[in-house]
Amino acid sequence: MTTSLTEPSRDTPVLGEWDVAVLGGGPAGIAAAVSAARAGRSTLLIERYGFLGGMGTAAGVTNFCGLHANVHGDIRQVVHGVADDLLARIDRLGGLNTPHSLFGKTVAQAYDTAAYKIAADELMASAKVQVLFHALAAGVQMDSARRVRALFIETKSGRRAVVARTFIDCSGDGDLAAWAGAAFEKGDGHGNMLYPSTMFRLNGIDPQRAGKAWETIPKLMQQAQEEGRYTFPRKTPIVRPQKSGIEWRVNLTQLANADGNAMDGTDAAELSEAEALGRRQIASVAGFLKEVPGFENSYIVDIAPQVGIRETRRVNGLYMLTERDVLDCASFDDTIGVNGWPLELHLKGDVEFRWPKIPESRGFNHLPYRMTVPPEFDNLWVAGRCASMTHEAQSAARVTGACFVMGEAAGLAAHLALASGTTAAGIEIAALQAGLEAQGAYLGLRW
Structure with a gap:
């Protein structure tokens, strides 16, 4: 039986060159692309489907989780910034439901997937983000051991190369980071990942x-x-x-x-x-x-057009968010926003929720910038459910709210790294935090 074939070498046409290339059009990718583009960076958002929204549309989730937190017994929206713009656009299209109670401890917010798709298109156009649909990422080329030079994609026009100065992996599966050689984990250390569902x-x-x-x-x-x-x-x-x-x-x-x-x-x-x-x-x-x-x-x-995936690769960053961080409502000096969702472990045959103390606690943990930065690379960030978290913590911070937070921060961080000629790990955290707050983001520094 044939086990492998040798393909002939070829020259791959370059699609173009950008300041920032974002892989994956879910909430992390949407926020990253908008954040970078609004900072004045030429930005390309690459999406495998013909619409944005990630698991929210492609997997039919139809439900925003993690936008709110139970703050000492008071339900408050804790994710803002780019998320507010998208929510307002969905609402204007008549596609946003009022938040509904979950277990009497928090709320989620349902939406219409068609309205989400249209609103996301409008948001990209308003920020002047270039979007490439129907493009499947296939590999990377490195400039050096620490710098990604290009992302290879397969399109209906054939194989192409996207050259960029910085890259943000919002693929959900950590595809770009894994191809570049980043360290990652899967599951709980015993091969057990969160179970997928079809909505x-x-x-x-x-x-x-x-x-x-x-x-x-x-x-x-x-x-x-x-x-x-x-x-x-x-x-x-x-x-x-x-x-x-x-x-x-x-x-x-x-x-x-x-x-x-x-x-x-x-x-x-x-x-x-x-x-x-x-x-x-x-x-x-x-x-x-x-x-x-x-x-x-x-x-x-x-x-739903595809299975809803909750967990695959989790790329190891400068910091790995833990279960205790979530349950103890941890604070970090390099906060980029917050996660207000509990642990939601999709285990064999059931779903297990683990909550911070409610209403005694503030009900949210900070998300540190370091969880978006793989230490092996200078021009690569990872945002969304494939960011640096343990198996348990990922069950909480994989939801929409936290993905918006990580994506928006990564997009602005890419801009700051380019502006100052430094690396992902070398940007000034104070400048990042000030920029995020100027965009309307909530960093969890009050309440």
């Missing part, structure tokens, strides 16, 4: 009859399973209405491989299996939900 939405629900169905569905699930009529991939359901009330989002799948471990989003074969498995689980869950009052005439209106 879907139902339409045709009667809002009046459904009422607070999310409170009754767990009991109905338990009854159906005891009667042997259904088997559910996990215990804790998330079934909540969208703004219209007739449409609800459903998060009740859990994708495991043949060994029972979480599917690996960086393994092409497992990722393919996960897509089909997710749809099989959705068919069963949707059938069960028709038994819920108000859901009798429901139907699947949308299955």
Whole structure:
């Protein structure tokens, strides 16, 4: 059997040269690109799909988590800056729901994915960010051991090279950093990662009859399973209405491989299996939900374009955020913003939440700039769910709010590094913090 082929060498056309190249158009990438571009830097945002939003759109999350925190018993929005601009644009399009309570301890905020896509396009245009859709990153070329020179991408026009002075990896999987040779970790040290899910939405629900169905569905699930009529991939359901009330989002799948471990989003074969498995689980869950009052005439209106990946590579940075940092509401001198979301561990068969002390604590931890800087490189940042965190801490700071925070800081840091002729690790933290606050970001230095 043929195990490898030797490809002929070739000259790869250069697509262009930029001050800042951002890989990945999720919340971290959106904020990074806007932040860099508004600082006056030529910026390219590279996205594999034909729309922005990352897991929020491509995986159908339809729900902003981590924008708010429970501050001594008072629910407050703690993520601002670029996030505010995007939220306002989604709201003007009629696609933003009011925040809804979760467990009586915090809130999340639902949105319409179509409005998110349009709002993100508008935001990029307003900041003069150049966006390249349908571009899949494939490798890097180094200038030296410490500097990335170019990112190779595959497009419908063929293979191209993106040359930039600085790079920000917001790929979620840490692809760019890993190709460059950055150290990274996967899972909890025993190969266990957070389980992926496939999100879907139902339409045709009667809002009046459904009422607070999310409170009754767990009991109905338990009854159906005891009667042997259904088997559910996990215990804790998330079934909540969208703004219209007739449409609800459903998060009740859990994708495991043949060994029972979480599917690996960086393994092409497992990722393919996960897509089909997710749809099989959705068919069963949707059938069960028709038994819920108000859901009798429901139907699947949308299955997310891709599996929702929660964890793959976590790139080792100058600092690694820990579980204790989250639960103890840690402070850092180099804060770039805050995370107000608890630990949300998608474990085998269930979801486990671990909270800071509420309402005794301020309910959020600082996110240090150092978690975005891989120490091996001078012109590379990592922002989003692949930033430097332990397995447990990543279950909290992987959500939208923290991703906005890390991305916005990385984009401004790239500008400051170019302006001062220094490295990612060498920028002045005071200048970064002042710049972030000038953009409206909240650094967690009051309350």
